[in-house]
Amino acid sequence: MDLFKAIYERTSIRSFKSNLIPEEDLMKILDCAIQAPSAGNLQPWEFIIVKNEETKKKLADAAYGQDFISEAPIVVIVCANKRISSSRYGDRGESLYCIQDTAAATYGLILAAYALGYGACWIGAFNEKKVSQVLNIPEHIRPVAIIPIGIPAEKPLKPGRIPLSRKIHLEKY
Ligand SMILES: Cc1cc2nc3c(=O)[nH]c(=O)nc-3n(C[C@H](O)[C@H](O)[C@H](O)COP(=O)(O)O)c2cc1C
Numbered sequence: 079m080d081l082f083k084a085i086y087e088r089t090s091i092r093s094f095k096s097n098l099i100p101e102e103d104l105m106k107i108l109d110c111a112i113q114a115p116s117a118g119n120l121q122p123w124e125f126i127i128v129k130n131e132e133t134k135k136k137l138a139d140a141a142y143g144q145d146f147i148s149e150a151p152i153v154v155i156v157c158a159n160k161r162i163s164s165s166r167y168g169d170r171g172e173s174l175y176c177i178q179d180t181a182a183a184t185y186g187l188i189l190a191a192y193a194l195g196y197g198a199c200w201i202g203a204f205n206e207k208k209v210s211q212v213l214n215i216p217e218h219i220r221p222v223a224i225i226p227i228g229i230p231a232e233k234p235l236k237p238g239r240i241p242l243s244r245k246i247h248l249e250k251y
Pocket residue numbers: 088089090091092144199200201202203204236237
């Protein structure tokens with residue numbers, strides 16, 4: 079699929095069919111995610127793949143009852159390895175770069191899922207402690223985004239964008 083088409087047509091999907099995602103497609107999606115740029119090319123991202131129904135329900139609970147998470151056949155938790163980034167870049171690595179790197183990977187993941195005919199939603203509202211408990215995530219790994227992926231069971235209208243002209247500053251802020 080054309081990159082521009084994917085960028086313009088993608089919307090967040092919050093309702094999924096139960097069809098499974100072939101492993102090959104999932105690997106392609108994750109392989110696109112890791113093509114993202116990262117500070118110093120440190121690639122501090124890590125992905126937890128969840129298919130287990132009970133675990134998906136626990137994640138939905140940890141995300142303040144966003145139950146559509148457990149509808150998706152696959153839920154990917156995109157994590158940032160703080161230790162990798164802080165070892166070279168100190169506080170800025172830990173508090174900023176590893177989050178930026180992981181966010182860039184997350185967008186690549188979501189766009190790739192769309193280009194392959196799947197829907198996804200970036201979930202940022204969740205209790206980090208609970209998610210870490212449910213998934214046995216160690217302290218130096220920060221769960222940054224929960225991404226349910228599946229065949230869309232809805233075709234939402236694309237939410238509007240604030241006009242570009244209001245977001246551009248010429249020469250100075
Ligand atoms: C950092 C971040 C956190 C988000 N958290 C949630 C969330 O917890 N639940 C949800 O349903 N959507 C969440 N979204 C999706 C946004 O609501 C969505 O991207 C936005 O409304 C624009 O819609 P679109 O993705 O369809 O273009 C999040 C998106 C981002 C980037």
